[in-house]
Amino acid sequence: MQTNLHIVIGLGATGLSCIRFLTKRGIPVIAMDTRDAPPNLSELQHTYPDVRIYTGQHWPQDILNNAKVLVVSPGVSIKIAPIQEAKSKGVAVIGDIELFAQYNKAPVIAITGANGKSTVTTLVGEMAKCAEKKVAVVGNIGTPVLDIFQDNTTFDLIVMELSSFQLETTHSLNPTAATVLNITPDHLDRYDSFDDYVAAKHRIFHHAQHIIINKQDPLSDSTNIPPTAKKWFFTTEEPKTAEFGLREIDGQTWLTFDHDKLISSQELKIVGLHNLANALSALALGKAAGLAWEPMLEALKNFNGLAHRCQWVAEKEGIRWINDSKGTNIGACQAALDGIGQQLLGKIVLLLGGDGKGADFADLIPQVAKYCRAIIVMGKDAPAILDPLGKIVEAFSAQTMMQAVELAASKAKPGDCVLLSPACSSLDQYQNFSHRGEVFIDSVKKVLTQHVIST
Numbered sequence: 001m002q003t004n005l006h007i008v009i010g011l012g013a014t015g016l017s018c019i020r021f022l023t024k025r026g027i028p029v030i031a032m033d034t035r036d037a038p039p040n041l042s043e044l045q046h047t048y049p050d051v052r053i054y055t056g057q058h059w060p061q062d063i064l065n066n067a068k069v070l071v072v073s074p075g076v077s078i079k080i081a082p083i084q085e086a087k088s089k090g091v092a093v094i095g096d097i098e099l100f101a102q103y104n105k106a107p108v109i110a111i112t113g114a115n116g117k118s119t120v121t122t123l124v125g126e127m128a129k130c131a132e133k134k135v136a137v138v139g140n141i142g143t144p145v146l147d148i149f150q151d152n153t154t155f156d157l158i159v160m161e162l163s164s165f166q167l168e169t170t171h172s173l174n175p176t177a178a179t180v181l182n183i184t185p186d187h188l189d190r191y192d193s194f195d196d197y198v199a200a201k202h203r204i205f206h207h208a209q210h211i212i213i214n215k216q217d218p219l220s221d222s223t224n225i226p227p228t229a230k231k232w233f234f235t236t237e238e239p240k241t242a243e244f245g246l247r248e249i250d251g252q253t254w255l256t257f258d259h260d261k262l263i264s265s266q267e268l269k270i271v272g273l274h275n276l277a278n279a280l281s282a283l284a285l286g287k288a289a290g291l292a293w294e295p296m297l298e299a300l301k302n303f304n305g306l307a308h309r310c311q312w313v314a315e316k317e318g319i320r321w322i323n324d325s326k327g328t329n330i331g332a333c334q335a336a337l338d339g340i341g342q343q344l345l346g347k348i349v350l351l352l353g354g355d356g357k358g359a360d361f362a363d364l365i366p367q368v369a370k371y372c373r374a375i376i377v378m379g380k381d382a383p384a385i386l387d388p389l390g391k392i393v394e395a396f397s398a399q400t401m402m403q404a405v406e407l408a409a410s411k412a413k414p415g416d417c418v419l420l421s422p423a424c425s426s427l428d429q430y431q432n433f434s435h436r437g438e439v440f441i442d443s444v445k446k447v448l449t450q451h452v453i454s455t
Contacts, residue, residue: 012072134157208229257283314445351440
């Protein structure tokens with residue numbers, strides 16, 4: 001075994017960050033990737049000419065077996081034969097999060113889950129900034145965790161989003177606060193069973209000081225929690241003692257802790273019951289990590305949500321405009337309608353359409369009937385949408401996003417929400433869902449400056 005040899009497997013953004021981190025510390029590195037031409041190959045060859053690189057399907061097993069550590073990127077299954085053979089020879093198999101944990105000194109808030117983890121991670125980061133903390137927001141959300149060590153900056157707090165793939169190779173992380181927001185079946189091509197997937201998620205609780213649990217999702221709890229850890233609970237129902245939840249007080253929905261009112265949902269820009277759950281979990285994480293109420297609530301009040309995911313765009317004449325362009329299928333549109341409709345005083349004017357990919361739009365009938373004032377359809381599958389839904393509420397067709405927004409402005413009333421949640425792919429008219437969302441935002445801004453909305 002070569003003394004201290006680390007082999008980095010996978011040359012995406014995470015793998016490159018591992019190589020930067022290790023070479024800066026003088027640790028010998030070899031790089032491997034199953035692809036013949038991985039995305040960062042030329043940058044790696046130019047920046048680190050001394051690092052040996054093996055690409056393609058045939059790696060030298062003797063080198064793997066004689067390494068000290070394999071640092072495996074989350075996109076690579078640790079169950080592949082070359083890694084398993086090296087592991088059987090006593091070679092440690094870790095990921096970038098474990099490497100980070102072995103060097104990190106700053107407090108960590110760790111977040112995983114099936115849905116909402118990027119929103120909660122971003123929101124907790126904003127809360128820490130409002131509390132004047134030097135904070136890094138990293139991990140599965142985009143910025144590789146090891147990159148925070150590049151310029152020797154000292155952080156007061158590190159907020160990280162973690163995937164099950166990252167957690168399955170992590171052993172030493174000791175978060176100040178950790179949560180599994182929710183769990184639904186996913187990535188079962190990488191796990192032998194759903195139970196194995198759940199167990200990977202629950203690894204986030206190992207060594208954690210505070211555990212935040214979704215009271216409405218039993219899988220967010222675990223029997224494998226340190227006995228010294230303090231548990232905090234959140235729910236979108238009425239909370240019990242020392243829990244975060246929602247209370248109806250004087251006709252308003254309040255986010256509360258125990259019996260203390262924190263903030264009214266009407267003061268928030270984010271919409272939908274799912275986003276109130278995200279807000280409650282973020283407050284619980286921040287409270288567990290010692291953040292004060294005032295900066296957390298200020299951050300929450302100003303938080304627009306993530307781009308294209310039930311994102312607040314504008315409000316005028318009592319009408320909210322929401323961009324959910326990432327709602328590219330029936331299920332996502334149903335979730336947006338349910339989440340927003342349950343909290344709305346008025347009705348929804350729904351913009352939808354594009355390439356439906358063979359979906360049955362009749363599945364939207366219950367939500368459209370319950371929550372919508374009107375629908376405005378556009379794109380390739382507009383006729384397929386109008387056929388079942390045009391019988392349920394007022395329905396209009398538009399050739400462009402600007403026409404759709406102008407129609408929506410003429411139909412919406414105070415207390416309503418105009419929601420772009422297309423239930424379709426965007427590729428018939430746009431580059432991608434982000435492009436579609438940006439065109440919607442631009443159209444809304446233009447229309448709201450030119451027109452007075454009808455009452």
